[in-house]
Amino acid sequence: MRNAARRDWSARRAVPRGLLHGLRLNHFPFGLLLLALGLFAVGLTFIHSMASVDELFQRDEVSFDSHVKKVVVALPMLVLGALVRPRFLRKHAWTLYAVAIVMLLLVPLVGEERNNARRWIPTPIGFDLQPSELAKLALIVVLARVLHRNRLARLRDWVKPAALALLPMVLVAAQPDLGTAMTIVPVTLGMLYLAGGSGRLISVTVGIVVLVGLSAWKFEWVQDYQLRRIETWAASFDSGALVEGRNGPAFHVYHARVSIGNGGLEGTGLGEGVSSRAGHLPERESDSIFCVVAEELGFARTTLFLACYAALIAGLLRTAAGIRERFTRFVVAGVGLYFAAHFFVNVGVNLGLVPMTGLTLPLLSTGGSSLLTTFLALGLALGLAAQEEPSLDEDAFRA
Template sequence: MIRAIRETVGSVFSTRHIRWMEFAWPALLLAAGLLFIGLVFIDAMSLSQSNLGGSGAAGRIDFENHKQKVLVAIPVFFAGLFLRPMWLRRFTPLIYLACIALLVLVQLIGDERNNAKRWIQLPRFDLQPSELAKVGTILMLAKVLQSSRLDTLGEWLKPLLVALLPMVLVAIQPDLGTALTIVPVTLGLIYLAGGSGVVISAMLGATALSGFLAFQSGLLQGYQMERVETWIESFDTDDLIAARNGTAFHTFYARTFTGNGGAFGRGLGEGVANETGLLPERDCDSIIAVIAEEWGFYRTAALILAYGLMVVFLMISASGLRDRYARLVVGGVAIYFAAHLFINVSVNVGLLPMTGLTLPLLSTGGSSLLATFLALGLALGLGSHHERDLGSDAFRRY
């Protein structure tokens, strides 16, 4: 029995095939540093005056709860790290289908909050299937694209359909912001697989046009229409100030506190965002605004640069892989982090409409942490977990 268990585990996980000399240590060290910085800021938030008094519009922030979630997510990271590429490639369709099943299940038994069904209540944990679906979609896109040269219409339709299904299921929750994060990952992976840049640009333009037409025709949800309208009006300073206690509340305070840090910041835990508790979701969606206020422009810029360097090192790791499937997964994870960084920062400085999207490694969130740690573990593992493979394709540029 014990031998059978060991053989079963050995067929799924392996440490012997990892080449530690080829491991993407810079990416891991940067990720660990970002995680540590996030923990420091969230701890400071939990000790702020608004939390000590139990008041504040943004609610109480529980650092101990966040720390426990990080500890739970660490084994998930190692599971992804030691997962055997051959097993992952073989069972990718089942993983993808399981993610789709969870997205369907959330519509049936999900917990409804603020007119949205996004969570499945579990003992001591709320599962958000849309976060795991991002990882499942990356894996399935890599599976579809590994043997595709994108020479025919059918080869283009397959990855688009793979991405469209979870996007639709997430959008009807409704959670349009999370659904749209799949777009850059999909187009980025198609490009890495050899897709024409001209065609991808046309698809991106068509996506933007569809969004504009949906807005003009009123097809968006009421709150989504309100966010877009508020974003457009926020470019006029007078309109933004006038709506600061209404629809532009979050937008106004995110931008205000971001600029309030000046060049060098107000000091850890001494920002007005923490002292007043006025900034909504300051531990997750708007954590970069808190960092900008307390660290200032220069250190926040350095933080964003470090985040970008982590993405670059993951891409470098991907470019050196012979296994096309592994290469696409690692590249997809890099795009996943890059997309979240761009969208989250852009939202908080007013370049994009307000949307509920975390900044992985820095923000709180149970399902987000699980997805982030799993994605990072898979990327680092596949980047150094070499088994015999005859594939020798390289990223192609058309």
């Protein structure tokens, strides 16, 4: 028995310790992969439909060919992420975070300005890179690195993870991109809670964030366009004010509500919705793609779509819960929280429950940086869940 154990240990030591490592296929979460690819296929179908309708009406707002080119660049990230070894990722977590911060610092210097915001760095890879998207994934990895030996037992244990999250938040908010910056909050707080952070302290933090947000609105600490978005959102709960502002500040909110309401119970059918045919809904292929889905699928099938997306998030979090090694568990859970934050904010915005902000719906929306980050994050989560890493911390011995 002892000799057999020695042979097994020798065999493990003989395994290369580089970037790539063989997956345990019997542990690979193929169900989650198929669910994610199914949602991605839904997105492809709707984008192709929108592009076809645009072509019919001689518009060029949505390009399916452009989306496919971005997919060709981004999709290999799914495979690459699945092959990354946990030990390699943990070792280089600080490097990844540093690269992300440097890229955010470069945005004001070399970034391209669009719609009064400087968020994109031009690249020759088929789309402009938005560093804020990759920064969220880098933050998840470095937080997992910090928290895998940090139980958050003392107040000072919270300083480092809080500072790590605050730095990219400030840099992203300065672009300005307050919506993307705010998605960092639930991901960070979720990871702190999973690491053993006090629920009471996290609740206090949430209260402080809400108070700061209300103060920013009340005392006009935000950009003028951001203030108008919040005021428009608050006024949109009055149907009369919403209709009155439909050709002004409430244009986007109004057409989002019209599109979703027009779907009814059974939907208008693929390519038959007013959002696609009239083309009035802004960003319908990216930030507002949920409106198109809701209108053309209808309430019943949209509910099924939402349930599938929620199942993907729940599956990622459940997979993380079954991993004993803390670093790997936190990366997988962080990816689940990343999908959850985007899902709830994007759907909430389009339903009018959250002030208007530009945020994609991962796996469905267009956007090269979003696709790149989505596939890389998903690949990391699925691949890490299927790779065995020895763990000697106390979590590994819990039942």
